[in-house]
Amino acid sequence: MPNTLVVFVHGFLSSGESFRRFPEDLLERVNRNTNSTRAFFDTLAYNYSTTGSNDQRVIEFVRFLEERSRSYAQVVLIGHSMGGVLALDAVRRCHPNSDYNRHEGHEQGIDGLYRGAGSPLQQKIHLVISVDSPFFGLHPHVIAVSGARRVGNAINWVSDRFGSAVQSRSAYEDTYSSQETSSSSRSSGWGLLGLAAVATVAVGAAAAYALSSSTRSVQADEDERAAAPGIGHAEFLSPLWNIANMAPRFEDLNNLPIEFHGFYLAVSEFGSSNRSTSLKNFVQIPPDPYRHYFQEIDIQARDEIEAHMGIFRSEFDSAAYYHLLTAVARIIADVL
Template identity: 25%
Template sequence: MMRKTILLCFIHGFKGGDETFRTFPSHLKALLQHALPQVTVLNITYPKFETRGDLTECVARFKEWLQNKVIDLEVANSTPSPTVDPSVRVVLIGHSMGGIVAAEALLSIMAEQPIHSQANSQTGSMGSLSDHSTLMFPYIQGVLAFDTPYLGIAPGVVAHGAEKHWNTASSAYSAYTNLADAFGWGNKDTGPGAVDTRRMLPAPPSSSTVDAASAPLWQRYGRVAMFAGAAGAIAAGGAAAYMKKDQITQGVTWATSHLEFVGVLARPEEMRKRLERIAKLTTTQDLGFCNMHTTLGHAVNTENKEQGWTGKVAGKDRTFCNLPKGELRDFFMPAVNDKSTAETWAHMNMFDPRNNPGYYTLSETAKEKIIEWTENTEWYEESEGPLTGEVGEEAEIVERQEVDEQMQREADAKDAEEAKNAVALEGDGEFVDWKRPAAEAEAWEDEARKRSEL
């Protein structure tokens, strides 16, 4: 028997950062520490990262970062055999596309079983998802997602915004369909080749070109960021009416450098299979899984019944994410925002009590889910209690945010160079500054919120 730790690992979404979750990590930690007194509850947030490059590479960087964090905790607790009997179990908590990174990281960890059963050794099915005896490191107790578009973005994200701003509806619809063309949505070819990767900005160097052994530890960690894809990012930024197809596809706008990463949302069959594999793990590996999705409430329910094309496109549910049908729907739980009048506003303010009246209900639901996944396990029942003394202090070091100054300098230099190029291109009439739509979107959402409060 030994003292054990639940590690809450938060992964932000597209263009997010440490501020994405606001005070939610510490709030949830406090709730769980009170409810699960036999273990230590720690929380860490994946550092702000860049939304570029291939999803697989981004997941690999995140996984390496997480493994190092868990190893530090196991060493602090002097765990004899962390792969067979770990003292640390991880709950991956992702907002928006961070939930896809969490899912992919889990599947990758499952495919790299450090120890597998005799049956697996005989059959060679090391990556099988059906083997109950699979041991994984780090041990993932559950995946808790918040508004992650596992099946893509709901059509209403753009449709409702376009109808509310009828004077720009035609241009918004045009921008949306042009963006769909850029991703290959609606075409017969929905495979990876549907996106013309030749027009994308270069991805970061692959791991094969980097000497991982000689590079400093934090330089080996990629900075990943996700959201609901370029379409969702444009919709969430309120910029659909301002973007043009040539600006999206020519590699000169803010969205272009991220198309390779968010292109995963252009492959519906791949998204469906990912969700099904995660759902299967809830029975074969006792994994906890839940996606808490935003749903608009009273602020829009009091409006007149929708008419015209919006209702046909968007349906009756005002959600940011496409929702599954059948048994998979059981893994999706509504998180109602009675104040928001736009799906994107609710999506971006899930963890802000001032703009989400349902924040505390959401927090309680998250707590109950993690308790459900943990409390009745032998792992929890056999714990001797939370970490104490020097071991506890050493473990808390892992929880503290670390900053790599060299990485920050490189990121700042990249931002400055992109801003300089943006000004030059805009002067030639070839570019719409990516910061402008975000500012206009903020003003648009402010106006919508004020109208709803009248």
């Protein structure tokens, strides 16, 4: 029996099925890299609701990992999009000396979890891999341009889940196509962060809508329909505008026994002849102090959202898919 468990963590409004054949292809590639025919690890997809308190989702994930990893010596976490943020925060939550646990409200552990002793997982999880995860927020272009186009196509789907959080394509575009903040926005009571929350929820929903129906489980769809509209999803996405926690998340990597590798997508439009002037990103590029943790994956798509949701489809951009697959397999083979 393998002594390593590789857990795949999906992103916003998605499910474990969004990884498609990547887990199986990864195992095959690791075996090839190590000249072995035996399975080096087991794989498991973690399905969860992407609504409500983000910190509560972290705690639930830690408890899930403790339960499911009992028979394994080590655990590897691979997260896509918000799943990467959740994965890294879960590992930090396991270590009592992390900035996450020193933060106000976490000193004794929310609901008494660990109270300074740490989780037994801190002895098992030493590797976290993220794919196009918005550790430093979404790129403004996604919200202002690509997201607006997508919201127009997804508006009925979005409204079904968020109700009044997103009213119309024109309202969305009016708010976010300009860099200036209107007086009505400033006096709305939401403020800039509230408007950013609505914008991010709308873009995330549009991205989820872009997924093929075959990648969303029926249960995940039912769970999201039952979730509190709009604000609950904004709560889950709070790390995207919690600026104060962005740098500490990576400062912890200097002090904790965690190996982290991140990938972000550099998107060029199909048929673009001048790659250097056409690159776009779904996520904000990590700042220089933390750039060394990340690798860039070139991918071609109509826009950033399509690339973000298509990276695990081998038929979408096979070169990008196999570039990512090879890189992740090499990292895991080194750990094993």
